[in-house]
Each structure stands twice: as C-alpha cells, then as structure tokens.
C-alpha cells in the first residue's frame with residue numbers, strides 16, 4: 114500500500130493496543146500536530162485507524178485561588194484569629210477579630226459568609242463566636258486547593274508550562290502514572306471552588322487513536338511512501354522539500370463530500386404555488402394584521418360572544434389597548450345582527466353583546482378576519498361583483514399539538530363575490546384548485562359554521578396512510594354576516610390548511626415533521642414537490 118508520507122509516519126507510530134493521543138502520535142511521528150491531525154482523519158476515513166473522542170475536564174487555579182494557597186482561605190484565617198481572641202470561650206467584638214485576621218477589602222465579606230456556611234461559628238449583633246471543635250486543618254476546600262496547586266506545580270515546565278490539572282482517566286502528557294489529584298476531590302467541592310471563582314473549569318475533547326485490524330494488516334503487508342505527494346505540509350515548506358517533490362495529479366472523478374446548499378422550504382414552495390394557482394384563477398391577495406380586534410375575527414362573522422372558540426381556552430388574548438378605529442355604522446349593524454338578527458324573519462342570539470369584548474385584541478385564529486375587513490369596504494373600498502380574493506397567511510390557535518395540529522399554521526383563505534353563486538360553484542372551485550396539486554379525489558362533508566350556510570368540510574386522502582384527512586372548511590356566508598357588511602351579493606368562502614395540503618403532496622405523516630422546532634431536517638431535505 115502506498116500512502117502520503119505523513120500518513121505513513123502516523124500509521125507506524127500508532128498502536129493496536131495502546132490508545133495514543135494525537136499530540137503523542139505527532140511527537141512520535143515527528144510531525145506538527147496539525148499535520149498529524151489531518152493524517153489521522155484521512156487514515157480514519159480509509160478505516161486504518163479508529164479515533165475515539167472523550168470529553169475531559171480540566172481545572173485551573175485562578176489568581177485568587179493561588180493567593181489563598183499561600184495565605185489560607187479567608188474564613189480559615191478568620192477562624193484562627195477568632196480562636197486566638199478566645200471567641201470559643203465567649204463571643205468577641207467582630208471588628209477586633211477581623212483586624213487581627215488581617216483581612217482586607219472584599220476578603221472580609223468572603224470570610225464572614227464562608228465562616229457561617231461552614232459552621233466555624235456564628236455572628237450575632239456584631240459579636241463573633243467560634244466553634245472550638247471546628248477542624249479547619251481538614252477544610253475540604255483548603256485541602257483541595259493545595260492538592261491542585263501541588264499537582265499543577267509538578268506539571269509545570271515539563272510540557273508546555275501549562276498549570277492545568279486534569280480530571281481522571283487521562284493518560285497523556287508525560288504518561289507516568291501519578292495519582293490523579295482531582296480524582297480525590299469530590300465534585301461538590303470542585304463545584305464550590307468554581308462558584309467561589311477560585312478554580313476555572315475547562316472542558317475539552319481529547320481524541321485517542323488506535324490501529325484497526327485493517328491498519329495492522331496494512332502495516333504487516335508493508336506500507337510505503339507514495340512517490341508523489343498530494344499536498345503541501347508545513348514541514349515541506351520549512352525544509353524546502355516542496356521544491357523537489359512530485360505532486361499527485363488531481364483526480365476529478367474522486368468521490369467528494371456531499372455539499373448541501375440552501376433550498377426553499379417545502380411549505381414555502383407550497384405557499385408560492387398556491388399563490389400562483391389562485392392568481393391564475395383570477396384572485397387578488399389580501400393582507401392585514403396578525404393581532405386584530407375580536408370584532409374582525411369573530412363578531413363580524415356572527416360568532417356569538419359566548420361561543421366556545423371565543424373563550425380564553427382557545428384564544429391567544431393580548432394585553433394591549435383595544436382597537437380604536439372601527440367604522441361606527443358597522444359596529445351598530447353587527448351588534449344589531451347579534452341581538453335581533455337580520456331580515457324579516459331573522460332572530461339573532463338575544464344574548465348579551467359587549468362592544469368592549471369586540472374591541473379587544475387577540476391573535477387571529479383564522480384569516481377570515483381579513484375577508485371581513487375586505488368585504489366591509491374598509492380596505493380597498495366598496496366592491497362590485499365579481500370579486501375574488503385570497504390570502505396565504507399565518508393563524509394562531511391554542512390547540513393541543515399533535516400529528517395533525519400546530520399552534521401556528523398557515524391558512525389559505527379565499528372568497529368569491531358574485532351574483533347567484535351555488536354550492537356547485539364552491540365545489541367546482543376546490544376541484545379545480547386541488548387538481549393543480551395532483552389531488553383529484555376531494556371529498557365534501559356537510560358541516561356547521563355560525564357564519565356560513567350551507568357549510569362543508571373538505572377531506573383528502575393521505576398518499577401513504579390512505580386515511581382521509583381534513584384539509585379545509587368552507588361555505589356560503591349567511592345574511593347575518595353579509596347584511597351588516599353592506600354586501601348585497603352572494604359570497605362563497607373557505608379556509609384551507611396549507612400544512613395539510615403539504616402533507617398530501619409530500620407524504621409527511623406528522624405535521625410536526627414539516628415545521629416548528631421538531632421538524633425533521635432529513636425529511637425536509639429529501640422532500641420533493643413538483644409544483
């Protein structure tokens with residue numbers, strides 16, 4: 114087998130039985146660590162080496178920690194001074210003890226806090242009492258500090274002069290098995306020292322390398338240095354060897370790692386396609402506020418104010434001032450429709466109706482609020498038939514998250530105003546729309562909405578599970594909706610779920626695979642829609 118020189122050196126230095134760190138391998142192979150690291154990974158890719166990663170934790174004394182190694186912990190100094198002042202016999206004036214303990218500035222607070230915490234004594238109305246039996250000699254924090262300092266000094270100068278102390282299970286840096294100083298110190302003591310800012314904790318990844326069976330076999334069969342080199346190394350540059358070597362030719366057919374560029378999310382692709390289709394069918398786009406007055410979200414739709422969907426269970430209410438600008442005539446008309454009904458035989462709800470509630474702001478639970486705004490003439494003026502409007506926008510519902518429900522999702526809202534519309538027009542529109550997405554068996558089920566009559570739910574068959582899933586809701590707006598708005602023609606309308614459409618076109622079985630924090634990236638990368 115022929116390999117580039119650094120790989121040959123690393124392979125020869127590696128062992129099948131002993132785990133070696135990359136630094137150690139680099140040293141034995143006479144390579145710079147970065148050259149060795151690269152060679153290690155190349156050899157791993159060729160399955161000649163195994164690389165194992167372990168997290169190691171290192172502790173380093175801070176400047177403050179080092180200062181206490183010599184001077185003693187402030188609380189220990191305070192205790193000694195207290196004993197000398199006889200505070201184990203009877204309480205002593207605190208100021209006297211502090212003075213004698215030679216504590217300055219911030220050390221005073223540190224000493225007092227830890228003195229109490231460790232039960233060295235008590236402080237009461239300016240007097241300090243010491244517990245004569247306290248054993249400051251074996252204070253775990255003090256003992257640990259000294260042990261860590263000794264270990265760090267022992268190491269210093271041997272390697273890189275780093276005064277680091279490593280946690281258990283690490284066999285590098287010198288290798289000689291001394292007892293691990295950190296292993297004897299309990300985790301809670303280490304945590305305490307870190308939180309007192311006497312120790313710094315560093316986490317790092319240590320990679321250890323062993324030969325694989327294939328690596329051993331390769332070595333036994335003989336590994337030679339390839340005559341050509343495939344890259345420049347720092348060593349070649351430093352020695353000038355680069356001038357004499359022959360470089361390997363590029364293999365433009367070699368496998369390369371897969372590079373994934375960004376792509377438009379399937380939901381966005383679906384939304385864009387929906388817009389294209391609807392514009393192609395003669396629709397114009399609506400827009401409007403995500404947070405809107407309940408008036409537009411519900412009252413205009415003849416939704417009684419005590420309807421369950423309007424309770425705090427389903428609604429995301431917002432703690433903001435109520436809406437001010439509502440057309441007064443419209444407010445009156447809507448109130449009248451709710452209380453008394455419309456037309457000659459209209460009846461209304463005869464239930465209380467509060468304008469304050471109507472003006473309160475919430476996140477919209479459907480984009481039918483936009484349809485109300487547009488139909489009322491407040492957005493683009495009064496509209497003469499025929500008119501077609503749509504939106505593909507986000508709505509918010511306090512639902513329970515599951516395979517078919519999200520708390521935020523996109524609705525494909527739409528309506529058509531014309532003279533003499535029938536249910537056939539409504540159904541025909543959906544058939545034409547869904548055909549553009551390859552969905553040819555839309556099914557209709559009679560339904561009830563307070564604002565449409567008749568109403569229909571739409572269902573589509575899931576391509577992989579074969580189950581019928583609900584994909585939309587629709588109907589012809591009632592007079593109780595249209596009359597207050599001043600609309601004198603028929604209006605058919607709908608709200609379709611964009612995510613459900615995407616489930617049918619991508620085969621996603623769980624809506625959460627499509628978007629949100631739980632989205633399945635592999636699924637999304639592979640999801641292909643041919644819109």
Ligand SMILES: N[C@@H](Cc1ccccc1)C(=O)O
Nearest residue numbers: 479481586587588606607608
């Ligand atoms: N607002 C309805 C959809 C709908 C809109 C317009 C008319 C009829 C139904 C929903 O969210 O389910």
